[in-house]
Amino acid sequence: MIEVLFGASEAASMKMAKGTVISTRTNGPTSMWSVGRKRLPKNTKGSWMEGTSDEVICLEFKLDIGDIQKTDVTYREELQRLRNLLVEEGAIRAWYSNAPYSICGFYHLCSIVKHYENEVLAIKLPEYQVRQDVLISYQNWGEVASEEFSSFLSYEKTVSIDERQYYAIAWSKLREENSPLRAVVNGRLLSVPESFYDFLIWESITKKPVKENELIGNLLGKNQISIGDMWYAKRIDTLIEQRKIRVIQDSDDQYERVICLA
Known part of the structure; x- marks a missing residue:
């Protein structure tokens, strides 16, 4: 499964989630524990998520700010890698949130995959989760620890071809407007003036x-x-x-x- 994320920190966390093998030792926790993990996941053997770190694509174009008729060259290689994988008919899963940069990235992604028949899945970050009677809220995927990504798999939904077309049209409109800033207003992604905030x-x-x-x-x-x-x-x-x-x-x-x- 190809994982697509729209921020560098969250993509790095996903790479750790897909590329880290956890094991316990008689003389103490693993090196992963020593670099700051608060706790080991319950599953102490195997990857936190199936697959490898090579299956993670970062499209951090920060499309909520600035000119979106030009693509940042920084992640063009990642974009080409995504296109190559689409040709190979691989399934992709987008991880996005209601943060403006992230939902812009998701719309942009839909504009790319609208003509492909590949299976496209998406997980939108919920506003909060309840864990052990504690409510934990999130703003974006960058706030989610590597070992916690798998707990969100139950939120996975299929993005149909019709839905991809819908979001692609919305993105095309935003590109035509090409305002200095895009923001989420009452649940809708809109072009707004740069003085908005x-x-x-x-x-x-x-x-x-x-x-x-x-x-x-x-x-x-x-x-x-x-x-x-x-x-x-x-x-x-x-x-x-x-x-x-x-x-x-x-x-x-x-x-x-x-x-x-x-």
Whole structure:
């Protein structure tokens, strides 16, 4: 089974899930335990998921931000590898979430596979899971540990050819609009202006001087919407140019600047 993910960290976790063999020793846990695993999975022998790490494809194009009429060259080899596997009639399984970058990636994937007869499966990350009477919520697959991926297999669904066509048409429309930003609004993926998330900045910045890295850190912690620090930094730059935010103390390192409301 070919696993397709839309973020580098989650793809790396999936590679570990498919390529790691766990075993126990009389003198202690395995090396995997020593690099930070909180616990060994119940199945202490064999791979966490069937297959090998070579079956994982990462399409981290970050399609929620910027020009989507051009493809980032970074992952073109992965895209070609996917096309080759499709020709070989292999089944693929997409792991996506409601995070804008991820659902954009899924729509893009559907636009690629719409004409293929290969079996296409998808697992959408649920909003939460209940484990041992504890509710665990997720924003994207990057928050899921390697040993936990197999617990989501029950959410697997087949993506029919009609569904692929539907999402492909939606992606074509978004490409034509080619707005600076795409966001999920009331469950729908829409083109939005680049100022869409600015209200989050206005909620956090005051007349009191603050380091930019501290402000962005607060934004990331408070608003877990899978928008990265680079986007906030870009918007702060624009707002400084518009004289809506003032630089109190400049620095060669943008994140070390001290800023406040103008």
